[in-house]
Amino acid sequence: MKHSVFEDNDFKELLAFLKRPWKGYRRVRKGPMKRIRRHMRSLGISDASSYISCLSNCAVERKKCEQLLQITISRFFRDRELWQHLHDHILPELLTECEGKTSIWSAGCGCGEEPYSLSILLHRLASDAGAKILATDISQKNLLRARQAQYSYSSLKEVPPAILDTYFIKVANGDEYEIADNCRKNIVWQQRNLLTDIPAERFDMVLLRNSLLTYHQGQIVQDVLSGIVTRLKQGGYLVTGSHESLPTGFDHLQQSTYFSFLYKRC
DSSP: OOOOOHHHHHHHHHHHTTTHHHHGGGGGGGHHHHHHHHHHHHOOOOOOHHHHHHHHHHHHHHHHHHHHHHOOOOOSSHHHHHHHHHHIIIIIHHHHHTOOOOOEEEEEESHHHHHHHHHHHHTTTTTTOOOOOEEEEEEEHHHHHHHEEEEEEEGTTOHHHHHHHEEEEEEEEEEEEOOOOGGGGEEEEEETTTOOOOOOSOEEEEEEEEEEOOOOOOHHHHHHHHHHHHTEEEEEEEOTTTOOOOOOTTTTTOSSSOOTTTTEEE
């Protein structure tokens, strides 16, 4: 079989077919494109048109393709100023109003950097015992990695030194760091497809960062986001990615004056 031909224009065509935005994938396209080429070779397909035709006629292969488009790039305390604001203002407010029984959902948690960052902040506020973090991701592989709680130093670049010394343990005979046990107990890990399986419970905070609003577009964003917002308690907070913005029609979410990607439900 000929070498699979799949370049930027082909990727754009595939994204359009799947109703995904090129803008969201442009800077991180190398990884998914490499995986797509491998998938094409496994199917004996060498051009994008034939590949899209195959996906049109086979739900199983389309699902595999969509899984290959998942982006799991993250790091602890990404957008460090936001996390400082959560620690200093938002979490204390929620903990006071909820008498320590705060419920937070990390949607599309990847390999766990975000829920562990939350857990560390709650522990520093001495309020982790009653707070619950639900961490969900579509990938069982990501969740397995998250439960192992070991990360390379490249994921820790934004971790303040005091937090690194207190909550991360250098793995013996290795170059990875392990999350301290006291920051694992209040996290519940679940495999869920964000697009089709929104939890039934209600939350004081939802972190929806660099997932739905970056890698999807059109009506599905409106529908899924509406479902997520219904699970947000009155006065609760929605946190998106720093380069993401909400679509129109969500006037009941008040944008923070500190961060354009932090919203409070009115």
